[in-house]
Amino acid sequence: PPQQQHPVVDIHTHMYPSEYIDMLSSRTTIPLVRTFPSSPDPRLILLESEIPALERALADPSAPLPGRPLTSHFTSLSAKLAFMSRHGISTSVLSLANPWLDFLPTGDDKEKEEAGRTAHCINASFEAMCAANPGKLFFFGTLPVTAPRQTILDAITHLSELAHCRGVVLGTSGLTSAGGAAAGGSGLDDPALLPVLHALADAELPVFLHPHYGLPNAVFGPRSSAGEYGHVLPLALGFPMETTVAVARMFLAGVFDAVPGLVMILAHSGGTLPFLAGRIESCVAHDAALVGKDKDGKRRRSLWEVLREQIYLDAVIYSEVGLKTAAEAGGGAERLMFGTDHPFFPPVGEGADADGEWESVRLNAEAVHKALGDGSDEAALVMGGNAVRVLRLYKA
Numbered sequence: 001p002p003q004q005q006h007p008v009v010d011i012h013t014h015m016y017p018s019e020y021i022d023m024l025s026s027r028t029t030i031p032l033v034r035t036f037p038s039s040p041d042p043r044l045i046l047l048e049s050e051i052p053a054l055e056r057a058l059a060d061p062s063a064p065l066p067g068r069p070l071t072s073h074f075t076s077l078s079a080k081l082a083f084m085s086r087h088g089i090s091t092s093v094l095s096l097a098n099p100w101l102d103f104l105p106t107g108d109d110k111e112k113e114e115a116g117r118t119a120h121c122i123n124a125s126f127e128a129m130c131a132a133n134p135g136k137l138f139f140f141g142t143l144p145v146t147a148p149r150q151t152i153l154d155a156i157t158h159l160s161e162l163a164h165c166r167g168v169v170l171g172t173s174g175l176t177s178a179g180g181a182a183a184g185g186s187g188l189d190d191p192a193l194l195p196v197l198h199a200l201a202d203a204e205l206p207v208f209l210h211p212h213y214g215l216p217n218a219v220f221g222p223r224s225s226a227g228e229y230g231h232v233l234p235l236a237l238g239f240p241m242e243t244t245v246a247v248a249r250m251f252l253a254g255v256f257d258a259v260p261g262l263v264m265i266l267a268h269s270g271g272t273l274p275f276l277a278g279r280i281e282s283c284v285a286h287d288a289a290l291v292g293k294d295k296d297g298k299r300r301r302s303l304w305e306v307l308r309e310q311i312y313l314d315a316v317i318y319s320e321v322g323l324k325t326a327a328e329a330g331g332g333a334e335r336l337m338f339g340t341d342h343p344f345f346p347p348v349g350e351g352a353d354a355d356g357e358w359e360s361v362r363l364n365a366e367a368v369h370k371a372l373g374d375g376s377d378e379a380a381l382v383m384g385g386n387a388v389r390v391l392r393l394y395k396a
């Protein structure tokens with residue numbers, strides 16, 4: 001373990017290994033990497049909301065560039081380590097960034113095998129990076145969600161054998177063997193996913209749940225599609241709503257009761273769940289279709305209980321108000337874990353220095369200290385202690 005008295009652990013920090021970038025560079029539909037004559041860096045185009053800007057840029061070289069610059073911060077281990085050092089982060093729990101392997105084809109047997117092989121190769125890459133930096137790096141593995149269930153279960157077995165794996169990063173699409181995630185997977189409330197969730201619980205691998213699909217572009221209106229509001233609406237609102245809906249569906253389907261050993265860590269402080277859990281509970285209690293339908297006569301656990309028993313939230317919410325709400329929803333600071341979302345949200349604008357201090361990181365760290373008390377035990381737990389305990393960092 002690091003020698004610091006209070007380690008700072010970043011549990012929300014992404015990377016794209018080179019084999020993943022190679023895959024994106026050979027694609028013509030999102031997610032993709034593309035070079036434009038007017039940009040020194042290739043552009044990384046991930047989200048459905050970025051398609052209109054991509055089409056404009058392809059038609060008109062003077063149009064604003066789509067997506068985001070693919071800088072070394074997305075791909076380079078030395079950039080990750082330098083970022084950690086710049087921000088006083090002692091340990092990072094890396095994860096592949098969205099959309100993980102959701103987009104791999106699922107058609108024939110060869111394609112299905114390909115998904116399993118790709119996951120194996122990416123997970124081995126993360127393990128090698130962590131092994132080369134003992135005590136500094138751990139990772140959440142990636143699952144081949146478009147592959148048949150047995151291939152996913154094999155990937156979980158592989159991950160449970162990797163010394164630095166501490167869970168899996170998962171999107172909200174669920175099993176996607178019927179057409180790919182972009183076409184809409186069956187979601188995390190699909191009973192067919194239960195064996196996968198049981199396997200993760202048995203292997204003591206928590207799920208780091210992260211959004212990617214957001215909400216349909218139409219929700220944000222034509223001015224957003226025209227690029228007038230940048231990425232703000234899909235990222236600030238679409239992402240958190242996606243997480244909220246996914247977990248609410250799991251709750252309504254009884255997934256948490258069916259898999260009581262399942263541990264989830266929700267990105268972006270649980271979307272809007274801490275704020276809306278009361279409303280969800282009230283809607284359940286007042287819905288004639290649900291009242292009195294508790295399974296096997298057992299009392300239904302409330303969403304509040306699930307939040308306090310099976311769910312942790314990251315602290316990537318950028319404000320004291322959001323952080324306090326997240327802490328209260330989970331019954332205290334013990335269920336929150338600091339994160340940065342690096343390499344997303346770098347400094348922008350004139351004079352921006354990606355190798356300097358990132359405001360996005362400062363805001364998240366400040367929120368923890370303001371909400372829980374500068375120098376308090378609670379703040380130390382959120383900044384690192386909880387991750388060390390829950391993810392069994394530094395234990396063989």
Ligand code: 5CU
Nearest residue numbers: 046047098235341344345
């Ligand atoms: O800026 C973005 O689009 C993103 C993203 O795609 N994934 C993420 O984790 N944060 C921000």
